[in-house]
Amino acid sequence: MNKGLHRFTLLVTGATFFLLIAGALVTSNDAGLATSDWPLSNGQVFPRMVGNLFWEHGHRMIATSVGLLTIALLIYLLLKERRPKVVRLGLFALLAVIAQGLLGGLTVKLNLPLIVSAAHATLAQLFFCTVVGLSVLTSAGWQRERETVPEKGGVPLRFLCLAAAGTIFLQLILGATLRHSAPWDHYLPIELVLAHIAGALAVTLILGAAAFTVFRRYPNQGYLTNPAKIALGLLSFQLLLGIAAYLTRLASPTDPQPLNPMIAITVAHVACGALVFATAIVLTMRAFRVLRVSAPAFELATA
Amino acid sequence: MVTRNTKSWLVLLIALGLFGLGSACSKSPESGGNSNAGSTAATKKFVAKGNEGSIAGVVTYTGAVPPAKKIDASADPACASKNPNLETEENLVKDGKLANVFVYIKDGTLADGSKISAYSFDVPATEVPLDQNGCHYVPHVSGAQVGQKLKITNSDPTQHNIHFTPKNNDDWNQSQPNGAPPMTHEFKRAEVLVPVKCNQHPWMKAYIGVTKHPYFAVTKADGTFEIKGVPPGSYNVVAWHEGPGNGTEKPMQVTVPANGAAKADFSFGAATAGAKSSLEMMPAIEVPMAGRH
Numbered sequence: 001m002n003k004g005l006h007r008f009t010l011l012v013t014g015a016t017f018f019l020l021i022a023g024a025l026v027t028s029n030d031a032g033l034a035t036s037d038w039p040l041s042n043g044q045v046f047p048r049m050v051g052n053l054f055w056e057h058g059h060r061m062i063a064t065s066v067g068l069l070t071i072a073l074l075i076y077l078l079l080k081e082r083r084p085k086v087v088r089l090g091l092f093a094l095l096a097v098i099a100q101g102l103l104g105g106l107t108v109k110l111n112l113p114l115i116v117s118a119a120h121a122t123l124a125q126l127f128f129c130t131v132v133g134l135s136v137l138t139s140a141g142w143q144r145e146r147e148t149v150p151e152k153g154g155v156p157l158r159f160l161c162l163a164a165a166g167t168i169f170l171q172l173i174l175g176a177t178l179r180h181s182a183p184w185d186h187y188l189p190i191e192l193v194l195a196h197i198a199g200a201l202a203v204t205l206i207l208g209a210a211a212f213t214v215f216r217r218y219p220n221q222g223y224l225t226n227p228a229k230i231a232l233g234l235l236s237f238q239l240l241l242g243i244a245a246y247l248t249r250l251a252s253p254t255d256p257q258p259l260n261p262m263i264a265i266t267v268a269h270v271a272c273g274a275l276v277f278a279t280a281i282v283l284t285m286r287a288f289r290v291l292r293v294s295a296p297a298f299e300l301a302t303a
Numbered sequence: 304m305v306t307r308n309t310k311s312w313l314v315l316l317i318a319l320g321l322f323g324l325g326s327a328c329s330k331s332p333e334s335g336g337n338s339n340a341g342s343t344a345a346t347k348k349f350v351a352k353g354n355e356g357s358i359a360g361v362v363t364y365t366g367a368v369p370p371a372k373k374i375d376a377s378a379d380p381a382c383a384s385k386n387p388n389l390e391t392e393e394n395l396v397k398d399g400k401l402a403n404v405f406v407y408i409k410d411g412t413l414a415d416g417s418k419i420s421a422y423s424f425d426v427p428a429t430e431v432p433l434d435q436n437g438c439h440y441v442p443h444v445s446g447a448q449v450g451q452k453l454k455i456t457n458s459d460p461t462q463h464n465i466h467f468t469p470k471n472n473d474d475w476n477q478s479q480p481n482g483a484p485p486m487t488h489e490f491k492r493a494e495v496l497v498p499v500k501c502n503q504h505p506w507m508k509a510y511i512g513v514t515k516h517p518y519f520a521v522t523k524a525d526g527t528f529e530i531k532g533v534p535p536g537s538y539n540v541v542a543w544h545e546g547p548g549n550g551t552e553k554p555m556q557v558t559v560p561a562n563g564a565a566k567a568d569f570s571f572g573a574a575t576a577g578a579k580s581s582l583e584m585m586p587a588i589e590v591p592m593a594g595r596h
Contacts, residue, residue, distance in 0.1 A: 035478050042462060042478050056502075
């Protein structure tokens with residue numbers, strides 16, 4: 001266990017969350033094409049950041065910083081980390097952030113085609129999930145010796161948690177597609193709205209089932225109940241934010257410009273979605289860490 | 304070990320995923336409402352016979368006019384300084400007359416029975432101006448023929464980007480810093496209307512009607528318009544006005560006599576609530592997953 005490495009991983013995770021928010025601000029402000037240049041902005045490294053160029057170029061600067069931090073993290077892992085799987089995850093993070101940067105460039109160069117924009121937003125969540133995973137793996141709590149707990153009941157909790165994380169990821173893809181399908185001054189396509197609502201229902205059912213299974217089967221395992229409680233709390237808040245985001249987006253096409261309530265709520269919805277996903281990832285990792293059946297089907301990187 | 308319950312959960316998850324992806328990839332119905340007098344290949348070059356007439360009229364706005372909305376331009380001090388009273392330009396009404404309505408011949412038949420869509424027309428050498436001045440577009444609504452050049456200028460002390468977001472033409476986005484020379488652009492296909500926006504200043508909007516022929520006009524501040532040089536015949540004339548969604552259009556059948564003038568008055572506003580919204584013709588996702596917006 002290297003405290004410095006863990007702290008640095010937390011720093012990268014925090015910076016990535018900040019980057020997610022910055023990216024969401026670009027979309028909500030309709031700033032993605034504020035400059036037709038990439039990677040420079042209007043041919044400059046430091047352009048005059050007025051109007052929506054503030055959001056777009058600010059996003060690029062934060063993204064560059066996160067890219068550099070990820071390179072540093074991989075070097076740190078190569079120097080201090082003994083578990084090859086964790087180092088490989090660090091390498092995956094670097095490849096993901098490079099791919100993410102290229103996708104960001106493509107969104108500008110191709111004028112925001114939906115598939116590229118949605119892929120950019122989705123990969124952002126995947127990258128965030130990767131650095132969250134690295135934070136968990138480098139933590140003292142993960143590397144401490146733990147007694148394994150037998151799986152109970154018909155549906156293994158590990159699979160339930162995995163299903164919840166997978167469903168949340170699909171919902172994030174749907175959300176990214178919905179969000180990038182129409183700018184603020186156009187109405188959202190109803191079929192995507194309905195699909196996203198169906199996704200919210202699915203997430204609520206599966207994540208709810210996973211959390212309540214934790215509470216019922218392992219009420220004394222704080223290692224599992226804590227992330228389950230946080231996940232449920234975040235999910236409840238996320239559902240409220242989703243309703244508010246829909247209402248503000250319903251009104252925005254008649255607004256003269258993107259207004260602050262719509263921007264704040266839609267960005268918060270994106271950020272909270274990332275936190276729900278991250279918490280589900282933590283819960284899933286912990287479930288695989290401590291729960292065992294006689295013939296384990298899945299293993300994650302452990303100490 | 305995978306139990307039956309586990310399998311059920313996995314099947315449910317896969318089904319939900321497929322449902323989501325299917326919904327994401329579904330395509331909104333295309334009604335093809337953007338065509339105008341050129342939906343079929345033009346084969347004959349139009350030659351004026353000297354007996355052309357005109358279509359003129361007045362566009363009125365009935366009912367209470369929605370007030371213009373104040374724009375907060377503080378994000379760019381140059382805009383706030385040059386044009387401190389920026390407002391939306393959706394409903395420019397003076398004495399009940401509506402400006403910035405695009406009126407054009409959508410289709411029709413000439414007096415000799417030939418379709419107007421069967422002709423090709425010379426492209427004017429004059430450039431259509433589009434200026435960014437005071438952090439809004441001047442003019443707000445304009446028209447151009449297919450292939451006619453637009454001259455895009457930036458008269459502001461700040462940078463802009465000009466972004467055409469058409470359905471039938473190529474998406475085009477270009478930064479234009481203050482002091483940069485004029486740019487030109489042309490559209491390859493007819494499209495009524497091509498939205499224009501500035502992503503740096505998201506309140507900036509303009510519309511350009513692109514037709515294959517020269518038979519279009521934009522109403523002036525007094526609501527009047529005139530389309531000159533129209534060959535005698537019977538036409539479907541459409542007036543388009545921006546509004547909720549992607550605007551509203553009103554069609555009218557007009558007969559133009561030889562050497563004569565036809566009248567075509569239109570009305571928008573509360574009393575025209577039943578008019579066809581262009582929103583129906585321009586679904587949010589025209590080509591899902593590969594489309595542009």
